[in-house]
Amino acid sequence: MEEKEKKDIFESVWKFLASVKLAIFVLITLAVSSIVGTIVEQKAEPAQNIALLAKFFGDSAAPTVYNIFAKLGFMDMYGSWWFTAFLVVFSINLIVCSIDRFPKTWRLIQTPQKPLSDTAIKSMPVKKELTLKTGVNVARDEFLNILKASRYRVFEASEPDSVRLYTQKGKYARLAVYVVHLSIILIFIGAIIGIRFGFKGYLNLPEGRTSTIAYESPTKQIPLDFAVKCNWYDTQYYEGIDTPREFQSELVIIENGKEVLKKVIEVNDPLTYKGITFYQASYGMMPEAAGYFVLDVTPNGGQEKRLWLKNGDSFEIPGTGITGRIYDFSPALTRNPMTGKLTTYSDSMVNPGLAIEFDQPGRDKFIGWILKRYPDTGLIPGGHSVKFVDYWGVEYTGLQVAKDPGVWLIYIASVIMTVGLYVCFFVSNKKIWINIIDDNKSVNVIIGGSTNRNRLNFEQEIDRILSHATQAIEGRSNK
Amino acid sequence: MSSSIFFDISAGAYIVAMITYVIYLVVKNNTTGIIATTLTIFGFVSQSTALIIRWINSYHFWLSGNPTSGVIESLLRSAPLRNLYESLVFFIWSLILIHLFIEFKYKNRSLGAFVTPIAALALLFIDISGTSKEIQPLIPALQSNWLLFHVLLSFLGYAAFGVSFGAASAYLVMVTESKTEKTYIFWSIITSIFLIVLIGMGIDFLSLSTAERAELIQNHFLKTTLRSPSGGVAAISWVVSIAFMFVIWQVGHGLKKVLTGLNLTPIMLDEIAYKSIAVGFPLFTIGGLIMGAIWANSAWGKYWTWDPKETWSLITWFVYALYLHARFVAGWKGKRVAILAVVGFVAVIFTYLGVNLVLSGLHAYGSG
Numbered sequence: 001m002e003e004k005e006k007k008d009i010f011e012s013v014w015k016f017l018a019s020v021k022l023a024i025f026v027l028i029t030l031a032v033s034s035i036v037g038t039i040v041e042q043k044a045e046p047a048q049n050i051a052l053l054a055k056f057f058g059d060s061a062a063p064t065v066y067n068i069f070a071k072l073g074f075m076d077m078y079g080s081w082w083f084t085a086f087l088v089v090f091s092i093n094l095i096v097c098s099i100d101r102f103p104k105t106w107r108l109i110q111t112p113q114k115p116l117s118d119t120a121i122k123s124m125p126v127k128k129e130l131t132l133k134t135g136v137n138v139a140r141d142e143f144l145n146i147l148k149a150s151r152y153r154v155f156e157a158s159e160p161d162s163v164r165l166y167t168q169k170g171k172y173a174r175l176a177v178y179v180v181h182l183s184i185i186l187i188f189i190g191a192i193i194g195i196r197f198g199f200k201g202y203l204n205l206p207e208g209r210t211s212t213i214a215y216e217s218p219t220k221q222i223p224l225d226f227a228v229k230c231n232w233y234d235t236q237y238y239e240g241i242d243t244p245r246e247f248q249s250e251l252v253i254i255e256n257g258k259e260v261l262k263k264v265i266e267v268n269d270p271l272t273y274k275g276i277t278f279y280q281a282s283y284g285m286m287p288e289a290a291g292y293f294v295l296d297v298t299p300n301g302g303q304e305k306r307l308w309l310k311n312g313d314s315f316e317i318p319g320t321g322i323t324g325r326i327y328d329f330s331p332a333l334t335r336n337p338m339t340g341k342l343t344t345y346s347d348s349m350v351n352p353g354l355a356i357e358f359d360q361p362g363r364d365k366f367i368g369w370i371l372k373r374y375p376d377t378g379l380i381p382g383g384h385s386v387k388f389v390d391y392w393g394v395e396y397t398g399l400q401v402a403k404d405p406g407v408w409l410i411y412i413a414s415v416i417m418t419v420g421l422y423v424c425f426f427v428s429n430k431k432i433w434i435n436i437i438d439d440n441k442s443v444n445v446i447i448g449g450s451t452n453r454n455r456l457n458f459e460q461e462i463d464r465i466l467s468h469a470t471q472a473i474e475g476r477s478n479k
Numbered sequence: 480m481s482s483s484i485f486f487d488i489s490a491g492a493y494i495v496a497m498i499t500y501v502i503y504l505v506v507k508n509n510t511t512g513i514i515a516t517t518l519t520i521f522g523f524v525s526q527s528t529a530l531i532i533r534w535i536n537s538y539h540f541w542l543s544g545n546p547t548s549g550v551i552e553s554l555l556r557s558a559p560l561r562n563l564y565e566s567l568v569f570f571i572w573s574l575i576l577i578h579l580f581i582e583f584k585y586k587n588r589s590l591g592a593f594v595t596p597i598a599a600l601a602l603l604f605i606d607i608s609g610t611s612k613e614i615q616p617l618i619p620a621l622q623s624n625w626l627l628f629h630v631l632l633s634f635l636g637y638a639a640f641g642v643s644f645g646a647a648s649a650y651l652v653m654v655t656e657s658k659t660e661k662t663y664i665f666w667s668i669i670t671s672i673f674l675i676v677l678i679g680m681g682i683d684f685l686s687l688s689t690a691e692r693a694e695l696i697q698n699h700f701l702k703t704t705l706r707s708p709s710g711g712v713a714a715i716s717w718v719v720s721i722a723f724m725f726v727i728w729q730v731g732h733g734l735k736k737v738l739t740g741l742n743l744t745p746i747m748l749d750e751i752a753y754k755s756i757a758v759g760f761p762l763f764t765i766g767g768l769i770m771g772a773i774w775a776n777s778a779w780g781k782y783w784t785w786d787p788k789e790t791w792s793l794i795t796w797f798v799y800a801l802y803l804h805a806r807f808v809a810g811w812k813g814k815r816v817a818i819l820a821v822v823g824f825v826a827v828i829f830t831y832l833g834v835n836l837v838l839s840g841l842h843a844y845g846s847g
Contacts (some may be wrong), residue, residue, distance in 0.1 A: 038791060
């Protein structure tokens with residue numbers, strides 16, 4: 001008695017977990033609660049959301065409403081216990097309903113197709129009837145040819161004066177929906193693996209510096225088992241405008257004191273070493289850092305020479321007697337259109353300019369601005385050139401550092417889902433029955449069929465089979 | 480050669496086609512229907528030409544900024560799917576493509592009267608939102624091979640959802656027995672909101688200077704009317720809007736007689752709505768969600784961050800998943816699923832435009 005009760009409870013719980021009602025409820029709940037999460041800014045400063053709430057609830061009530069919302073987890077909703085719980089219910093529903101329905105589908109696939117009586121075919125969703133002036137065997141051969149040409153595997157049952165052909169295609173397409181469900185579960189598993197065994201961190205690495213750690217938060221460090229060095233960071237711009245063309249950093253992986261990998265990374269082209277990937281995420285200037293001015297100096301017709309100079313340093317253009325002194329620097333030089341004076345319009349290195357005081361024997365000293373983005377500005381009288389390559393050591397590259405051992409599962413699941421969805425919507429299980437009955441120098445053909453998708457296409461296919469067979473048979477009798 | 484002349488021709492053709500389709504609904508004259516279809520095809524050819532010219536121009540533009548880039552890479556980077564304007568244009572193109580396909584397959588023109596207005600509204604939106612039509616240099620985040628495929632498939636999906644919206648709307652009108660039915664009231668409210676927002680933006684557009692128009696959506700969205708700083712203007716706008724809703728509710732029912740007079744049946748509309756979703760759902764899942772996630776992972780190391788855009792595309796996905804399950808497993812029929820198809824497209828619009836325009840605006844407003 002008790003056993004039976006237990007079984008009943010189990011069964012009703014199972015039915016509930018497998019029910020489409022639960023699926024509909026969970027889908028609606030997830031959709032609606034997700035909307036809330038896109039309106040209330042997630043993981044934001046309290047003041048921001050209090051200001052937002054004040055618009056709906058008034059200034060005085062807003063802090064109280066905020067506290068209630070915060071307690072309910074709305075401020076970090078997608079990580080809250082109840083949202084996670086809904087995702088768990090969603091997965092359980094998906095798994096249980098798949099397990100619950102699968103055996104039925106499997107039996108449907110495994111049950112062999114049987115020949116049907118004329119009346120049974122006439123009650124099919126799609127059916128046609130016609131009379132052809134030919135014998136049973138000729139009609140049978142032509143229908144077989146046509147069906148085989150459309151890659152149907154045809155079975156037949158013969159009786160003295162009639163033939164029954166029956167065939168089906170795409171029966172395994174009925175499994176596609178389970179494949180799609182499986183892929184969603186695999187994505188969840190992949191995500192869990194990523195959260196459990198991976199990390200998402202960041203690292204702001206100044207030019208020339210090396211690090212053996214990344215950060216998950218300002219207080220939480222992640223040790224790397226190798227060192228990563230930033231050789232340089234650079235923003236390239238489209239010519240003549242301040243739209244960035246590329247953010248680039250040259251990274252070097254150092255292991256046991258040896259350089260093992262070097263790569264220039266950019267957005268959409270990261271560097272991966274030992275499962276840890278470094279993405280170009282941001283950049284910035286280090287306050288009060290003193291860097292080197294990197295210049296390529298070429299005397300007219302002579303060899304190019306690279307110089308590393310500090311603010312105030314002097315240099316000579318080899319073999320010319322011309323000397324230069326670093327005089328001034330601007331990270332973003334422009335000419336004020338109103339006053340005509342040179343000014344700096346940004347703190348970041350949008351248009352770096354270097355003022356050099358040149359001293360040429362027998363001439364007055366003069367100051368020239370050389371712009372990094374416009375190499376022509378470095379041509380000086382006498383055909384010599386001073387190219388401003390970089391102000392090195394003052395910028396840092398902002399790296400996203402991530403390890404995700406679950407991402408491969410996500411990719412595999414994506415492929416599975418793509419295939420599953422395609423089959424699910426575009427491949428149908430089509431069944432066709434054709435009875436050919438002898439009727440005194442002609443035959444009656446009764447054709448019928450069913451499909452689980454794309455009925456319209458299927459009807460056209462049946463029409464095509466009939467017209468092809470008719471033509472072929474008429475062609476024969478005309479010979 | 481500039482592509483804009485061909486765009487203008489296609490825009491004109493679509494708008495005239497829309498009017499012709501509506502006339503066709505009323506007069507039921509076959510010649511009128513043929514003219515409407517011809518105009519649509521003409522517009523489509525012209526728009527395709529414009530897209531190709533724009534692609535070629537973008538290709539040269541990209542090469543001028545990136546002289547070392549190879550042919551394939553340059554073609555991928557210069558596909559005309561790179562900003563709001565180009566994506567809207569492509570949405571219209573996809574919508575018309577799917578519409579023409581259905582028209583030929585079902586041999587029925589009536590749906591044109593419901594699909595071409597969506598294209599016309601999108602055209603109107605392009606002009607009054609002040610979105611830039613210039614070919615712009617591609618920022619680093621968009622320099623990926625995923626750009627073309629992700630945007631292409633997403634927008635084909637969006638367009639298929641647009642068609643299902645048109646069919647489901649027509650369905651809801653057709654099966655309405657009386658004006659007090661909840662589903663009919665729902666339909667008239669949704670349709671009114673679409674129109675009110677567009678008319679409101681049109682009024683914004685007319686009241687702004689050319690310079691301000693470029694920031695219409697960011698800074699001036701409905702500020703002339705519903706969100707006017709003057710309480711009186713805002714109040715009047717709301718009253719007018721509600722009155723407008725009432726008018727749509729009154730007039731919309733008249734459509735039913737028109738539709739019934741044509742050989743359009745609720746069964747056919749229901750099937751078109753479903754078929755469009757059956758095409759749109761896989762495209763959107765693969766192109767929008769999966770490719771988007773893979774791209775995000777290769778660019779930022781995170782395939783899912785619950786940012787509003789991702790979340791809204793997931794919400795859209797939930798709604799259409801709901802549609803499919805409600806229809807096939809729970810056995811929902813008729814109006815209930817038609818409403819889901821309408822709700823799904825509202826989610827699409829929000830995913831596409833609302834997130835960029837309203838949500839960020841809401842936050843900017845809230846913090847400032």
